């Protein structure tokens with residue numbers, strides 16, 4: 001009897017423990033389920049908040065945004081792009097780039113065929129100018145194309161207004177400045193060499209010369225920037241280009257007792273506008289002379305790298321502080337060299353003009369420098385085959 005009772009109690013105890021374990025597991029599973037639901041709801045809320053935010057941003061910005069998948073189906077099209085491309089509810093439709101501008105086609109092709117990661121181009125459509133940026137963007141397992149269109153018609157108009165203003169002002173200043181030069185020279189002749197006023201007239205003449213150079217360079221810059229300065233490409237030997245420029249500056253080089261090294265292989269030819277190329281090299285050499293103290297060294301070297309000829313002008317002059325180096329090609333930028341006399345300072349336009357000319361040839365211009373040790377200026381021109 002006692003044994004039976006013991007067995008029964010054991011069975012009851014076992015059953016209650018199992019029921020408790022069962023319930024406990026059930027509670028835990030339920031809690032996991034609730035937690036999973038809470039996380040899912042939270043993720044949905046965050047997702048819909050992010051999507052609302054994206055909609056608010058993409059619909060209110062003035063840039064047109066378009067995302068295409070690998071099959072050119074429209075995935076995203078914001079309000080600005082809808083009105084630009086004249087498309088309504090186009091999501092899922094195939095985008096026909098030719099309907100807007102055939103110029104878009106190569107950009108999209110390059111991105112979707114993965115030949116380029118990012119491309120930018122200016123497209124003119126119905127007298128409006130757009131800066132188009134096309135970029136590869138991941139879409140799940142595949143890659144799509146993100147296209148951003150920014151209208152730059154007004155920006156281009158303002159650029160034209162600025163260039164015209166500068167060109168007009170410098171044109172108007174030319175005549176009075178030339179008259180001032182003639183009047184100063186006439187006065188100097190009239191007064192004779194013995195006159196004590198010659199010192200002041202000399203200073204006046206050098207200030208008028210600076211004004212003359214400034215007006216000339218401003219006009220040139222305006223012409224180059226507006227694409228009105230003709231670039232006529234001819235095949236020319238690099239050695240000849242270098243000799244022509246060096247001869248112009250020979251008196252200054254000798255006056256400062258500078259050592260000049262020239263290393264230009266005889267068989268190298270560039271495809272360049274002779275006047276433009278001489279102006280670029282002339283500006284770099286003139287700067288090298290201006291900013292190198294007497295008995296310093298200047299080297300002009302040329303070498304072919306790929307399909308360009310790289311020409312470098314190295315000096316052992318005062319150098320350029322690293323903080324100023326990124327700005328020296330900006331118009332009017334001049335480093336405030338404490339050791340350079342006021343008279344040797346120029347207009348700050350020479351390198352800006354040189355940059356425009358080099359870029360009009362499809363080349364690049366850049367500089368390396370160590371303050372107190374010297375500088376190397378480089379530029380490239382296409383090699384003539």
Ligand code: ADP
Pocket residue numbers: 283287288291315317318319320328333334335336337345346347348349350351352375
């Ligand atoms: P600038 O007419 O003043 O020479 P640039 O545009 O030719 O104008 O040059 C801009 C500035 O860059 C110069 O004022 C000078 O401060 C600096 N610079 C250019 N070339 C050199 C050089 N070889 N050595 C030191 N500084 C230079």
